[in-house]
């Protein structure tokens with residue numbers, strides 16, 4: 436086995452893949468949030484739909500979507516592998532979880548928050564992406580989003596899913612920078628700041644969207 440292959444299949448190598456793929460997925464969240472912010476523009480969705488049209492028709496977007504999908508898949512598969520390896524390494528389970536031990540708790544329930552985000556993604560990609568690209572051409576992307584978010588049940592589901600995403604990112608960031616060996620370095624304040632933007636502000640930005648359509652439209 437080559438040295439690179441041995442490293443990538445080792446526990447440390449897989450942690451590195453998790454950290455890098457996680458940060459890659461976070462970069463997608465920034466772009467996605469930026470485009471979605473046009474939902475708030477008082478132009479009946481004109482600019483948001485223009486972006487949607489660009490995403491659906493510009494040929495270079497296809498390979499990016501495939502890389503994104505593979506990024507999600509890699510992150511999920513390696514995540515499950517690491518979780519199983521951890522369980523095998525620690526056969527005696529802790530019986531009591533102390534409420535104060537919040538970092539250990541968020542770490543131990545990464546698989547729960549991860550599955551919740553994956554289930555949400557399945558629902559979300561079907562409701563918006565597949566519907567707009569393959570099922571209906573009569574309604575614009577803006578109308579599809581507006582209609583979906585006028586249903587209070589959908590809004591509750593989105594807000595719960597975003598809370599799971601926030602909790603997942605909160606531990607994920609800390610864990611990624613631990614893997615890079617950057618925690619407890621002089622950049623820690625910067626890392627903490629970026630982490631708060633990702634785990635708190637970005638999910639809050641997304642959560643504002645269902646609430647906006649529920650109350651304002």
Ligand code: HEM
Pocket residue numbers: 467471487490491500552556559560563564567568576580593600641642644645
């Ligand atoms: C709550 C506010 C959100 C709204 C209004 C929203 C809206 C949309 C829309 C309209 C699409 C279809 C885009 C297209 O066909 O080009 C889409 C796709 C997608 N969304 Fe969201 N989204 C939200 C939150 C999220 C979150 C939190 C995630 C990730 C955890 C996410 C992940 C995705 C993915 C992976 C796709 C398919 C890939 C793509 O179209 O680029 N979305 N979203």
